[in-house]
Amino acid sequence: MTKTNISAILKKYAMAIVLVLVIILFYILTNKAILLPQNVNNLLSQNAYVFVLATGMLLCILTGGNIDLAVGSVVCFVGAVGGVVLDKDINFIVAFLLMMVIGLAIGMWQGFWIAFVNVPPFIATLAGMYAFRGLSNVVLGGQALNLSKMDGFLKTFGGGADCYIPGSTISFGDTELNVVCLLAGIAGIVIYLFMTISGRINTKKRGYETPPLVGDVVKMVIISAVVFYLTYKLAAYQGIPTSLIWVLLVVIAFGYVTQKTTIGRDLYAVGGNKKAAQLSGVNVKKVYFFAYSFMGLLSGLAGTLTIARAASAQPTYGQGYEMDAIGACFIGGASAYGGIGTVPGVIIGALLMGVINQGMSICGVDANLQKAVKGLVLLGAVIFDVVSKKEKK
Amino acid sequence: MAKVILEMRNITKTFPGVKALDNVNFQVEEGEIHALVGENGAGKSTLMNVLSGIYPYGTYEGDIIYNGEVCKFNKIKDSEEKGIVIIHQELALIPYMSIGENMFLGNERGKAAAIDWNETYGEADKFLKMVGLSDSSRTLVKELGTGKQQLVEIAKALAKHAKLLILDEPTSSLNEKDSRALLDLLLRFKKENGLTSIIISHKLNEVSYVADKITVVRDGATIETLDKATEEISEDRIIKGMVGREITDRFPKRHDVEIGDTMLEVKNWSVYHPLYPEKKVVDNVSFNVRKGEVVGIYGLMGAGRTELAMSIFGKSYGTGITGTMMLNGREVSLKNAKEAIKNKIAYVTEDRKGNGLVLNNPIKINTTLANLDAVSANSIIDKDKEYQVAVEYKDKLRTKTPTVEQNVGNLSGGNQQKVLLAKWMFAEPDVLLLDEPTRGIDVGAKYEIYCIINDLVKAGKSVVMISSELPETIGMSDRIYVMNEGKFVGELKQDEASQESIMACIMRSGRGE
Numbered sequence: 001m002t003k004t005n006i007s008a009i010l011k012k013y014a015m016a017i018v019l020v021l022v023i024i025l026f027y028i029l030t031n032k033a034i035l036l037p038q039n040v041n042n043l044l045s046q047n048a049y050v051f052v053l054a055t056g057m058l059l060c061i062l063t064g065g066n067i068d069l070a071v072g073s074v075v076c077f078v079g080a081v082g083g084v085v086l087d088k089d090i091n092f093i094v095a096f097l098l099m100m101v102i103g104l105a106i107g108m109w110q111g112f113w114i115a116f117v118n119v120p121p122f123i124a125t126l127a128g129m130y131a132f133r134g135l136s137n138v139v140l141g142g143q144a145l146n147l148s149k150m151d152g153f154l155k156t157f158g159g160g161a162d163c164y165i166p167g168s169t170i171s172f173g174d175t176e177l178n179v180v181c182l183l184a185g186i187a188g189i190v191i192y193l194f195m196t197i198s199g200r201i202n203t204k205k206r207g208y209e210t211p212p213l214v215g216d217v218v219k220m221v222i223i224s225a226v227v228f229y230l231t232y233k234l235a236a237y238q239g240i241p242t243s244l245i246w247v248l249l250v251v252i253a254f255g256y257v258t259q260k261t262t263i264g265r266d267l268y269a270v271g272g273n274k275k276a277a278q279l280s281g282v283n284v285k286k287v288y289f290f291a292y293s294f295m296g297l298l299s300g301l302a303g304t305l306t307i308a309r310a311a312s313a314q315p316t317y318g319q320g321y322e323m324d325a326i327g328a329c330f331i332g333g334a335s336a337y338g339g340i341g342t343v344p345g346v347i348i349g350a351l352l353m354g355v356i357n358q359g360m361s362i363c364g365v366d367a368n369l370q371k372a373v374k375g376l377v378l379l380g381a382v383i384f385d386v387v388s389k390k391e392k393k
Numbered sequence: 394m395a396k397v398i399l400e401m402r403n404i405t406k407t408f409p410g411v412k413a414l415d416n417v418n419f420q421v422e423e424g425e426i427h428a429l430v431g432e433n434g435a436g437k438s439t440l441m442n443v444l445s446g447i448y449p450y451g452t453y454e455g456d457i458i459y460n461g462e463v464c465k466f467n468k469i470k471d472s473e474e475k476g477i478v479i480i481h482q483e484l485a486l487i488p489y490m491s492i493g494e495n496m497f498l499g500n501e502r503g504k505a506a507a508i509d510w511n512e513t514y515g516e517a518d519k520f521l522k523m524v525g526l527s528d529s530s531r532t533l534v535k536e537l538g539t540g541k542q543q544l545v546e547i548a549k550a551l552a553k554h555a556k557l558l559i560l561d562e563p564t565s566s567l568n569e570k571d572s573r574a575l576l577d578l579l580l581r582f583k584k585e586n587g588l589t590s591i592i593i594s595h596k597l598n599e600v601s602y603v604a605d606k607i608t609v610v611r612d613g614a615t616i617e618t619l620d621k622a623t624e625e626i627s628e629d630r631i632i633k634g635m636v637g638r639e640i641t642d643r644f645p646k647r648h649d650v651e652i653g654d655t656m657l658e659v660k661n662w663s664v665y666h667p668l669y670p671e672k673k674v675v676d677n678v679s680f681n682v683r684k685g686e687v688v689g690i691y692g693l694m695g696a697g698r699t700e701l702a703m704s705i706f707g708k709s710y711g712t713g714i715t716g717t718m719m720l721n722g723r724e725v726s727l728k729n730a731k732e733a734i735k736n737k738i739a740y741v742t743e744d745r746k747g748n749g750l751v752l753n754n755p756i757k758i759n760t761t762l763a764n765l766d767a768v769s770a771n772s773i774i775d776k777d778k779e780y781q782v783a784v785e786y787k788d789k790l791r792t793k794t795p796t797v798e799q800n801v802g803n804l805s806g807g808n809q810q811k812v813l814l815a816k817w818m819f820a821e822p823d824v825l826l827l828d829e830p831t832r833g834i835d836v837g838a839k840y841e842i843y844c845i846i847n848d849l850v851k852a853g854k855s856v857v858m859i860s861s862e863l864p865e866t867i868g869m870s871d872r873i874y875v876m877n878e879g880k881f882v883g884e885l886k887q888d889e890a891s892q893e894s895i896m897a898c899i900m901r902s903g904r905g906e
Contacts, residue, residue: 203777206777208777208778208780208781209777209780209781209784260773260774260776261769261772261773261774262765262766262769262772262773262774263772265758265762265765265774268751268754268758269751269754269758269762272751272752272753272754273747273748273749273750273751273752275747275748276742276747276748276749276750276751276762277751277762278709278730279706279709279730279740279742279748279749280730280734280762280763280816281729281730281731281733281734281763282731282762283729283731335753339751339753339754340753
């Protein structure tokens with residue numbers, strides 16, 4: 001392997017490497033506390049909304065660095081409506097579907113103005129940011145709404161005391177491990193390995209060139225190891241948090257859409273060069289509409305997860321969520337000009353922010369200082385991106 | 394013998410992995426116009442960037458001797474203070490500022506805390522007069538055409554007391570009339586003020602018109618300097634130096650291509666400007682192209698050629714489009730680019746970076762962009778097939794790249810053009826509208842593009858080639874339409890086409906005959 005090859009790989013996975021380094025740093029600073037099963041579990045469920053929103057935000061950013069400022073307010077509004085509906089003792093699945101429909105409708109509303117009337121995304125969503133914050137207050141009458149009795153709802157969407165997939169435990173040394181979690185993790189690894197290998201075989205069978213085996217093997221080993229490690233940690237606490245299931249669904253679905261489908265390709269093409277995409281027959285308006293509609297849908301899901309985790313709906317929820325999502329995207333390697341960025345990258349960005357947050361909390365760093373550090377990390381990530389691109393020229 | 398104003402001695406400049414300049418020696422005498430020619434990537438611009446301090450002293454080896462002293466420029470300002478001013482290929486004017494503001498940008502009149510606007514505009518007007526521009530210096534730059542903008546650039550350089558003016562492809566975005574005016578201006582300054590200029594250009598006819606000496610750069614080295622005073626310089630002579638071999642025929646011959654039935658026919662086509670709907674950009678144009686035929690559309694920039702092609706291509710330009718369009722004898726109406734592609738029309742843009750390619754994406758993704766359905770099933774992309782297709786076209790068009798995973802932005806102009814052609818060939822069109830297919834690419838790559846065009850018509854495709862280069866239009870076309878100010882003003886068969894007959898069509902229409 002040549003020198004340039006290695007530096008290219010390092011650059012490609014820079015944020016993943018930074019993430020590992022940061023974890024090691026906090027591992028030392030917090031005296032191993034950051035990797036305690038409970039903390040790992042918390043990290044994932046606490047940041048579930050960030051993963052979901054960042055995935056949606058990536059769609060918007062891909063279309064040309066366009067962001068959605070309204071997501072925090074939409075999360076709150078959807079949560080507010082959902083809370084009121086749940087409070088009326090309506091079946092929680094109906095309530096959930098309603099929240100998703102409202103999210104999608106809001107996304108389509110904003111997408112319509114952006115795509116078909118050419119309202120700049122910044123302004124259309126700024127309007128949404130004000131409007132839905134206000135409407136949340138109206139819906140809730142300015143009051144907080146307690147949802148702690150909605151047992152089924154909380155369990156399904158990752159709130160309350162036992163929002164985990166239940167399962168009996170087995171002893172392993174002096175730790176109790178959740179069997180369902182272990183089996184699910186192992187099944188996940190097996191499916192992943194099977195798909196990668198069968199994909200390779202298939203490629204070869206059809207007479208196409210396959211990428212170098214070494215790279216694939218290394219990737220398979222690392223991913224399997226990480227998944228197994230996480231599974232072990234989760235199993236050692238309470239098992240799989242239900243919110244994680246939703247996050248995984250979103251990540252897999254949108255990872256697939258962005259990488260493997262024509263609409264995904266269109267997102268990248270429009271962000272990379274709008275005019276070229278247009279002249280290649282891509283319906284640019286449809287692409288914008290798609291991105292913002294699904295951002296809305298995912299805001300709906302994030303709203304659901306938010307009120308479930310807090311076991312209440314309040315008119316102040318979701319403040320600053322848009323910035324968490326945008327930050328995760330840019331830290332995760334999305335380009336501020338559009339056309340560059342991946343779902344796994346964004347998830348790593350979100351994880352990095354989450355780990356820094358949690359690490360500092362465990363260390364007892366003041367919350368305001370934490371914000372300052374987050375800001376600097378975002379700046380640092382973008383500087384890295386800009387500088388490493390400059391070197392290429 | 395005149396005094397040597399500039400000598401660049403043993404200049405070597407390396408970029409990571411590439412030796413861009415290898416021991417270059419270059420001399421310019423006072424009061425001459427010295428042309429630098431060479432293929433793309435030969436190192437002309439790098440050499441000029443070294444001279445103007447864009448690559449600061451220390452990042453290259455060798456000496457720059459200007460006016461008898463060794464210069465160590467650290468930034469552009471340093472070289473400008475000595476009177477070396479460079480005008481870059483891309484116009485560097487800010488559209489929403491006035492001419493005067495642009496001219497003194499970074500060089501403001503008055504004090505830093507209080508700009509003296511009277512002096513600014515007064516001075517600006519003085520220099521504008523020198524370059525023969527009658528517009529007020531308070532005019533916003535966006536109101537000016539590219540020809541006038543280029544004149545503003547020169548006025549700006551004069552305002553910096555330029556003694557040695559470097560022009561990097563000054564006429565690449567100008568039409569022939571404006572180009573000629575610009576070159577004449579340089580000749581006038583040479584005669585009246587003794588201004589020394591270095592001009593980088595791909596347009597060999599201009600070079601032989603304006604230059605006293607021509608230095609040929611090839612592969613990062615100066616090959617030879619031709620002196621007009623001592624020898625006759627023909628275009629073929631220059632090309633020989635540039636490519637290192639004599640190109641016996643700049644346009645490959647087409648053999649056994651059968652011209653068949655009419656493929657595309659456009660009748661009474663009119664298009665209005667999208668922003669100023671009262672302005673007619675294409676005026677009642679009718680033309681046709683047959684199977685296996687290359688039809689040239691020649692016109693100066695701004696004649697409405699691109700607008701015509703794009704309006705045909707699914708109304709991608711303009712408003713209020715009227716007229717009929719027949720494809721293979723069947724009348725069609727195409728609402729957007731997608732429908733045009735479906736009806737087997739391709740438009741290969743003149744602006745490959747702006748409108749053609751997604752530069753930060755790899756070759757393979759660009760290759761399939763216009764026909765993604767061919768490599769996908771139920772909207773799911775078959776990435777193996779996509780890769781295969783990209784490799785196939787890379788080999789077919791001989792695109793120079795290590796892999797098809799390479800980002801298009803990293804390729805040279807000629808190779809980018811090949812990727813763009815590959816993309817549209819993969820869309821399997823019957824009619825290709827090629828808009829300036831060889832703009833800004835070097836002689837060798839041009840020849841390859843011509844060969845590709847010949848292969849296309851041999852395969853029964855119809856090609857409409859828009860060009861503002863007369864030799865290319867004449868050399869490649871079976872039939873030529875001449876366009877001027879939105880109208881077709883002449884149609885010439887291959888055997889009646891010559892530079893004179895084509896220009897005559899334009900002149901006649903200009904006089905309103």
